[in-house]
Amino acid sequence: MHRQPLLKLLELYAKRYAGELVVVERIRSLVERSPACFLRSCRPGHVTGSAWVMSADRQRCLLVHHAKLDRWLQPGGHAEGECDISQVALREVREETGLTELLLPKCDSELVPLDLDVHPIPARYSADGSLLEDAHEHHDVRFLVVATGDQNLAVSEESHDLGWFTADEVRALTTEESVLRMLRKAGPE
Numbered sequence: 272m273h274r275q276p277l278l279k280l281l282e283l284y285a286k287r288y289a290g291e292l293v294v295v296e297r298i299r300s301l302v303e304r305s306p307a308c309f310l311r312s313c314r315p316g317h318v319t320g321s322a323w324v325m326s327a328d329r330q331r332c333l334l335v336h337h338a339k340l341d342r343w344l345q346p347g348g349h350a351e352g353e354c355d356i357s358q359v360a361l362r363e364v365r366e367e368t369g370l371t372e373l374l375l376p377k378c379d380s381e382l383v384p385l386d387l388d389v390h391p392i393p394a395r396y397s398a399d400g401s402l403l404e405d406a407h408e409h410h411d412v413r414f415l416v417v418a419t420g421d422q423n424l425a426v427s428e429e430s431h432d433l434g435w436f437t438a439d440e441v442r443a444l445t446t447e448e449s450v451l452r453m454l455r456k457a458g459p460e
Contacts, residue, residue: 273309273354274302277318280356280412283383294387298410308410309350316389316408320359321347322416323385323453324368330459331435333418334444335367338431339395343444345453347411348429357382360414368433369425374417385457386413388449411449415457 278299285295298318307313323345324333334343346367350359361373375382388411395403426433436444438459442451 274306276354277302277356277412280382280384281387283381284387287378287383291387294389297389298387298412301410309352309354309356311349311351314405314407316410318350318356319347319409319411320350320356320363321345321411321413322360322364323413323457324364324370324373324416324418325457325459326435327417327419329417331437332441332454332457332459333368333370333424333433333435334441334450335427335430336432338429341431342447343441344447344450345413347413356412357414360412360416364416367427367429369427370418370422372419372422374419376415376417382414384412385415386449386453387411388413388452390449413453 281295281299285292301316302308302318305313308318311317325331333346335346337344346364347360348363350356353359357375361375364370364373389408390411392407392409394406397403424433438454441454445451
């Protein structure tokens with residue numbers, strides 16, 4: 272079953288972050304009942320992948336200023352049918368930042384997500400008021416990613432800006448709890 276690898280990741284996450292079982296169960300429920308959970312057409316929501324990107328020395332993290340949401344967030348996006356959600360996260364980092372040399376650190380020799388988050392996505396309308404996309408949820412599976420080497424950044428068309436930030440700079444940029452939660456879990460500190 273194409274959803275089994277994600278269900279295994281959720282199981283590992285639940286063991287590591289026992290205090291977050293509510294979000295684990297919410298995502299597990301979607302994955303178990305929706306074979307199309309990796310497609311953006313899946314409702315009431317779908318699985319997305321994102322990454323908390325750290326510099327090689329782990330002194331800074333990378334955030335993008337999301338154009339549609341007008342907020343500083345981690346790189347991430349839709350699975351587009353890909354069921355290896357860690358590869359989705361890596362693809363999104365490459366597309367949104369230009370970084371190519373990336374590592375997915377493991378915990379006790381297993382890949383475990385850094386964070387899980389379910390958040391609402393508001394409906395989008397065209398200039399004439401026509402519905403482009405209905406409101407739905409993103410069931411986001413987030414991974415710690417380390418950028419190796421000295422690489423150049425490239426702003427994508429999905430963002431206004433991007434940059435490397437210290438922990439204090441992140442706290443000055445955003446009050447977004449899900450971003451601050453990843454900062455607490457992975458740093459930099």
